[in-house]
Amino acid sequence: MENMKGNLVNIGLILLVGLLFLTACFKIARAPGVEVRTVNCDELPTLLDSVHKQDQIVRTDHSISFRETVNKDYENLSTVVSILESCGMPGLDQLTQTQFNAIWMVLHHSPESQYMKKYFPLLKEAKEKGDMRPGDFATVQDRVLMNKRKPQIYGTQISRGRLYKLKDPEYVNQRREEVGLSPIEDYLRFFDIDFEVEQKVK
Known part of the structure; x- marks a missing residue:
């Protein structure tokens, strides 16, 4: 009986700590919101x-x-x-x-x-x-596609430490060059990500 009571107390403490942790996380993550103001x-x-x-x-x-x-x-x-x-x-x-x-x-x-x-x-x-600039727009375009869970085009978006899924990766450097972006291998080097897809030109 004593062991059972002790276990119940321990479970209660664990649940309380968990609740306090979740409450703290909620307060941190709670969005302030967007306020539209009059602008000169x-x-x-x-x-x-x-x-x-x-x-x-x-x-x-x-x-x-x-x-x-x-x-x-x-x-x-x-x-x-x-x-x-x-x-x-x-x-x-x-x-x-x-x-x-x-x-x-x-x-x-x-x-x-x-x-x-x-x-x-x-x-x-x-x-x-x-x-x-075309390269900047390419970055935005990739983000919009990623938000829709669609493959990106230019390889500008990283998700969870990896290159987010990419459309026709064998042609990505051709697409990047067209908008003034550096080769994807150079870009990904900043994130310690290897890219070994052989590149082609249409």
Whole structure:
């Protein structure tokens, strides 16, 4: 009987610790949400300079916690969504390349994939106008395909330490060259991933 009581107490403690852990995880992962605000369209360069700086800081400063990164990503996403809703997609006649890049990079890093999907047509139009570089658009296109669980085209997306599934991998370097990207072997070397598919040209 004593052993049974002891076992029940131990099980209760384990369940309590597990519940507290799950509660803590939920608090950390809980999304702050996107807040659409009124934006002064004359201030886009300043706004996007700040967004670009913050987006890069949370990805290079390893002292920043996961929760802080998520919060900053939502803050930046709120700014970019507010810009696109209030001002439309600005071009290089209004912005520098770095400022424009902040828009697609924030959408690319967004914790919520529906915003990338929603504004993908605007990014495609920007690419066709020459505002968005083909290689950058290729990265966005691959992310959209990955979010749909479809094979990527250019091999820009890594998932769980591996190259995400790739359409016709034997032709990937030809496709990458067409949009100004380096050979996939060089790209994957940064992630310590080997790529040994023999390349062909159509």
